Amino acid sequence: MHTPTPRPARLATGEWLDRFLASDPGLTRLRTATQAVISVGLALLAEWIYVQTAHPLTVPAPTPGAETINRAAGVMMLMAGAMVGMISTFIGPMYATARQGIGALLVLPASLFAGIVIGLGLAPYGTIGLIAMVLVLGSTGFLRRFGANGFTIGQGLFMGDFLGMFLGRLTDLSGLGWIAGALAIGAAAAIFSYVTLFLPSRATAVQRLRRSFLRRADVVAATTVDLLDHPGSEALRKQQVNQLIRLNETALMIDAQLAESPRLPVGTTARELHRLVFTAELSLANAARFARAMTRLDVPAEALALARDPFLAIARRDAAGVEKAGERLAEWIHASSIEGDARVVLHRFVTSVSDFARVIHVLKNQRFEHSARPVTEEFLPAVTLAGGWLPGSSKVSATASEEGSHRGLHPSVRLGIQMTVAGVVAILVGAIVSQERFYWAVIAAFVTFMGANNAAEHVRKGVFRVIGTVIGVVLGAVLAHLVGQRPYVAIAVILVTLFVGMYMMRISYAFFTAALTILIAQLYVQLDEYSEQLLGLRLFETVVGAGAAVLTVIFVLPLRTGRVVRVATREVVEALSKLVGPAILRIRDSAYEVPLGAAARDLDASFQALAAATEPKRAMLRVPGSLGGVEQQWWYAANAAHSYARDLLVDSAHLEVIDGSGGDDVGEAGQVLIASMNELRRGLGEHATKRIYTRSASLFEHIATDLDDAGRLTPRQLTLRDLQLIDGSLAVLATAAGLEVRALDTPADPAV
Structure with missing residues (x-):
């Protein structure tokens, strides 16, 4: 390379x-x-x-x-x-x-x-x-x-x-x-x-989110250029994957706001803006992903250099430049002798770049209405925001709680019992540390349960609270001596610190905890009770309270992240089947014209929930063991299945149908794939499953070989390839989930 x-x-x-x-x-x-x-x-x-x-x-x-x-x-x-x-x-x-x-x-x-x-x-x-x-x-x-x-x-x-x-x-x-x-x-x-x-x-939420979407697209483009310049960098590969998840997050947030937004671009409906944002996000994500794939293939340096140009134009918001750069690479592919996977990836890259150029020209030039309009259009988003953000793992954690070993236990009951136990422990141990300041331990236990949905998230939040308190103790001591008994300066310090803590809280809860500790230090200065020993005592009580919460969620009605991840993965597989099934019907019947955009957005929403559920394992501060959920292989397989499904959405949109005996073969292969997806979905709901995932990739490969366009990069050949890749990623996921994976020609075990 x-x-x-x-x-x-x-x-x-x-x-x-x-x-x-x-x-x-x-x-x-x-x-x-x-x-x-x-x-x-x-x-x-x-x-x-x-x-x-x-x-x-x-x-x-x-x-x-x-x-x-x-x-x-x-x-x-x-x-x-x-x-x-x-x-x-x-x-x-x-x-x-x-x-x-x-x-x-x-x-x-x-x-x-x-x-x-x-x-x-x-x-x-x-x-x-x-x-x-x-x-x-x-x-x-x-x-x-x-x-x-x-x-x-x-x-x-x-x-x-x-x-x-x-x-x-x-x-x-x-x-x-x-x-x-x-x-x-x-x-x-x-x-x-x-x-x-x-x-x-x-x-103006939609207007602000659209602006953020364009900026996140710029960042994806810049990182992809860096990756093409340094194809061996694993850090850049992971960085690009994370930024694509954030781009998808922003697109879903726009969707969620469209239903009730009184201000939209002039002459545009909610459905039209949804289509534009969805197409832009899908095409850019695919282009970036194919660029990442080029760095692992035997792609000539000249092609990699040409692949950089569309992203440089994207960063400049130059739609015409994006299209021209894609055309130059298409001409190079046509004149080259490159074959195999490299040619497929380059071809798909050019198609994605062309799609993005067409839609981004419209999206970036839209002007929003200055006055509010009555909301009359019915638009059903794929996700509902919680406090302005995607709900994260809250819904799948609630489902896992109700379906877990303590069946029928509502999440609020589980949480209420855990918080009561943690409160008792925090008071008893906190009072041993200090009979006057034990309430700091209770507060620490209380906030550890806020905004966290399962055991691993609680553990991480407890750790961040301790880290933030340590930082806050140091900064609080310095600022306490600098401010002294000057209440107006103290108020200014409190407001500035509060702003920083609130702004950075989504990045790390440690920032908010540090801000609160500084605020408390200023409070006690004004109460004339401040001392370094007091801040040290707060640190000890925080450790007690956070520790009480962590031990409680581990040993009292634990909702382990591994269980939550299985539920989230099950929902991804279910959403995937609702996209794959109609796509297979579209291959066989030209009259079947059901739009797949809604199914794709539902898949995106399910994937974002899975991303949130696996965050404790993938984050910089990882929670080990069963609390952390699953191995990285699980995440990679689910991520791949999501990506291949998005390829399927594009490739199956405009294809020549496969009729006759070939169409029947597609139907049979599709039945095997859907049946295997259903088995995987059921197996994910079982603790020790004996279910079997049957591979279907060979069936789709055989169909592709028998077609008259075999060996060419036609939409239906690419669609059949997508189905093979989806089957492959789901087989890896099935293995990680404990299912037995069989090829179609694998004989059944007579002992079974």
Whole structure:
């Protein structure tokens, strides 16, 4: 294999800015972080005015320690308002309509108040208060059964109970009126931020996501050029695969927003924009994948150099340049003597580049409407977003929970039991470390369960919480000494730190944990209770709480990731069969014209869920053993099957049907493949399966050999090749899943 002479890989200006913006589809992280800072900032300002004018929870000046008490009272009022503002940032995006979102932001302070009543009322009673805290903690899991409303109420109850125990050092139930006022002020700030910032930007979601899609396409192009320049780099190969997954993620996010978006490109319907984005993503992903395949084949250096040019044009957003570069490579292929797999890959590469050039010219030149329009078109997306993001492994984890060894156990029941047990352990061990600060352990256990769906995800989140706390302790100590008793500077540090933590949280939860630790350090400085020993104690309590959560999910009703991955893979295979079956019918019957785009998008959504479920095994911080799920071979086989299915979608769109005896042979081969896919799907649902996957690739190969276009790169020959490759990747997957794989001519075992 020859390595081409490297040329400048990236010609687009502002490449680093593009990469930065491409990492945040639809600027969702930026919007969330900005809303959080503004909500908290407004709440702090309003609470400061409240404290300065109403003097809540203060005591008369002659009272011993009045200055310290009154200072603490003011800080706690600010903390109550800030808590409402920060939690509301996570709550609002969970609801589809403005009315639902505002309603939830009113329910949040009410549930916080109820939790404060519990915590404040039981604070003097020691053990009873701790039992109540455990029960409230467990209830946050059980309340998940009621969806977003249950999550909102559970969050409010627990955080309110925690705040109530904290406030017990300053007041009793007689101070509830002042506390209610602080919560109302925080809720008003949160609703104002939600209405003025979040809701207006929701109308432009499709426009922002389309911009992110184009930027992610630029990044895919730049990385592919790098890979063609350095064909032996495994790191670049993995990087390109990950970026293609992100490109597919953005396309699905656009799909999810199309159903309710009041602003679309001028003269374009939701279905039309869906088709354009789908075609662009499919063709670019295929082109990038074929370029990656070239680096493993005996492709001449001249062809690799020509293959770079379309991606350089893509990075420049030059649709005409993309098409011309593809034509130059097509001319080279026609004049060359290259044969075999290399010729097939090059041919498919040129076809994909040509498809992308046609659609990207339209997509990038669209102009969006300036005013909102009524949403009248019925469009059914393949996926529903959760808080502005794809749902990850949440749905497949829920299915795995209900189908696992504890059948009939609703995920919320499992979670409620686990959180209760973890809360008990955190309190018992945390109290041994410190009887005054044990609640840090409880908080650590609580947040370890937030946003994680199975054992491996909980373990990773617990580890990241400890790592983030270590970083936060160091930075918090430095900033505490630099800021000192300067409240305005402290507020600025808190807001900046909060923004960074919220913005980076999707990249790593450690950033958010570090930000919280810095925030807590500033809080205790203002309470005049700060010390390095206090931050060290927080680290120990965090280890206790995270450890309690991790041990609980491992030993108490564990939902192991291996089980979740099998469920996710089963859904991928089921979605794949719904695409392969109609494609086979299309090969035999020209009258069969059922669009396969919807089936392909369903397959993409299932594949994204599988990608999320296998993330703990593939991530930089890997979780070993059964908690981590499966070996890499499993992921590679599923990824390959998904890719070959997308080839099938393109190749079967315009082909000459195979009729007569050849058509009958296609039908028989298709029946074998579909039957094997069904066996694989059933086997994935069984712990120790004895099912058999029967290979069908030889049947499709025999059909291709007997056709009059054998040896040529016609659409039907490529389609038959796709079916062979799909069968091969599924056979690897079946082996990894424990099925026996047989060729058609393999004799049955008489003992079976």
